[in-house]
Each structure stands twice: as structure tokens, then as C-alpha cells.
Amino acid sequence: MPFELYVDSLFTSPYAMSAFVALTEKGLPFTVKTVDLEAGQQKHSAYTARALTARVPALIEGDFVLTESTAITEYLEESFPAPEYIALYPKDRRQRAQARQVQAWLRSDLLPVRAERDTETVFFGKASQPLTAAGQAAADKLIHAASQLVQEGRPNLFDSWSLADVDLALMLNRLILNGDEVPQKLKDYATGQWRRPSIQQWLERHQPG
């Protein structure tokens, strides 16, 4: 049975993007459904009756409904494992742990960057104000950690591509695509990641027709 993936109707959720990329990379057939967050559709009972956390993304597989992007992508990885399918997480146990570290961190920290550089600035080029002191402090923390993770001339964080690359590139692009100061090594890394066909397929959703 093909999957359904619920995403926000503006295609701005980085977590929906991560799940979309996961399904696309695995080569699984899926239908995209949208939830109009501005209209509050995620709080309507038609959605909440199925989606426990009333957030996007949600993965539908028959009667099984799963929210939270990392729960979805771990589930897809376990259900459609390498080598038959592309790996979403590193094979090495410690690298896999570090990839999960990056994903968990980007979802629970750096709130000022996420608020002051919301993804409409990434996907639509929406104008933004200069970073506040709190925003700059969070940007500095992001850049400091990313500079340790990203190795000059290496396209991916780990031995092979993983979803941590997708999530980190998105977070860096909040700054880069706004013209905020970011070291060249990190710009090169994010630019390279952004060319990935599965991400380009997500971006194309913004330009129908």
C-alpha cells in the first residue's frame, strides 16, 4: 500500500522536508497531502483523530499513523533497510549516534535562529531583520558546532550521506540565504547538499506548473 505523507500546505516545515526526502531517497511510492497550518487545520478533529501530536509531518500506512519526523525516518530506515534501499543513517554505530545527536539538537535548541530566520526566508526569500543579540548568539553556537562537524572538502558529515546532512544544511541555509555571515566551508557544504535531487524535488513543490 502506498504511503501518504501529510506536510504543511506552504511546504515550509523543515521536518516535513526531512520526511519527504527520506521517502524520496528510499524510492517508496507516496502521496503528498497538505494541512493548512495558517487555517488551523492541524487542530481539526479530522487530523487530530489520527495524528497524535497534531503536527506535521504525519506518515500514513494503512491504519498506522505516525508523527514526529525522526520517528518517521527511523521507522522507514528499519522497514526498508540498506543495502536494498539507500541508508538514511550512517552504518557505523558511533557515526549513527552522532547523526541522531545532530537531528535531536536541531529540533530542540537554537530557537532564536529558528524564530528570526523562519523557513519562509529559506524557501521564499522573505525579507528579514538583522539578528537580535539572542539570534546572533544562537547563530554563533550553530556555526561553532557545524564548523567542528563539517570537514573541508568533504560533501557529507559522515562516511556517507545521511539525514543529518539534510537537517544541518537547512539550518545553515536559514543564515546563508539571508546573507548572514557564515564561514565559506559551511556555505560550500550547504550549497552542495542543496543540490541533492530529493531536496530539489521538495523545492519544486513551491513552484507548481
Add this chain to the structure above:
Amino acid sequence: MPFELYVDSLFTSPYAMSAFVALTEKGLPFTVKTVDLEAGQQKHSAYTARALTARVPALIEGDFVLTESTAITEYLEESFPAPEYIALYPKDRRQRAQARQVQAWLRSDLLPVRAERDTETVFFGKASQPLTAAGQAAADKLIHAASQLVQEGRPNLFDSWSLADVDLALMLNRLILNGDEVPQKLKDYATGQWRRPSIQQWLERHQPG
């Protein structure tokens, strides 16, 4: 080599508690080290040079340092798997996905509950103000989802105990131990979980001697 686990010096971090419970349940030898968050020790280079995200908990295994509680507990689960060691996550693939869903959700949503019912109210009985409208709305969302997850008369969310039980019980106790209104079914569930020896060992850290 025994593990080291860095936690906050007041033992109030629910994420540090989750990692502490994981190591304790697995029966692994480990030493607890503390970071004084009020004094800003987590930002000192002695800590940040090792701990990528400058947060607690951090797990140290020789030269390998890992932050973010779910990355730590997934790593422990993979390194010390069932049946030789107790399982931290459900065996069934979909139940395991749902446990991860709960963990990811509790770390990234319900901010007003986390802010207005900080864990000092859980661990030290610190007095708190009535919930604001935003706090009550988040509490209602928590109760609504938890009521779907918790089954009357069943001690755990899934077929066997998992870390999702630890995290959900902690979140519910933010309300219960403050005297906020919570359905009896959820009170019974959280009270049962709280008796678990590994959680009691964490609580005893607050009362040395």
C-alpha cells in the same frame, strides 16, 4: 571502560534523568559528573571542547563523547541489546516507532508546560503559579494525547516498559505534583512509573546522606 554521564548539578534535567535511567536499567557501570548550569559551566571550554551541543546530558566513553539524550539512549540500546540487557525500546517495529514519537514530541512541543511547570516543581516541590491560558492549552494537549496512549490498568504504554514511559511520566508529573487537574487514569500511570527503582535512584540524588 566505565561510562561517565554528565548531568546538571541540581539533577533537574528530565533529559539527564532519561539517560541516567537508561544506564541504570542496562546495569552498566557509570560515574555521574555534574555541570553547574546556573554558573554557566556548560559554556566553559572545558565542557564545550568535548560536548558538541554544550548541553546536558553528555555520555563519555573513552574518547567518544555524545550529547542529546535520545542519541545517547539509542546508542546504549544498540551497544547493549536485548535480550542480554533490558530493552529500552519496544521490540515491535511500530511500537518502537510510537515510543520514538513520544520522546521526540515531549522534547520539541508543549513549551508552556515545560516553562510554567519546570522540573524544580517536580523534584523539589517548588511553589508555582496557576497555569496561564497558553500553559493550560498545552496541558490540555498533553492530557488529550496521553489519554489516548495510556490504557486503563496497563502499567506501560507498550507491551513492555520503555523510555517513553519515563519521559511521559515525568511530563505528566509536572502537572500532577503541582496539583493541576489530571485524569485519574493518568495519575495512576505516572505514580506507577515513578516507583521504578531506576527513577527512585535518580530522585535519591536530591537527598544525599
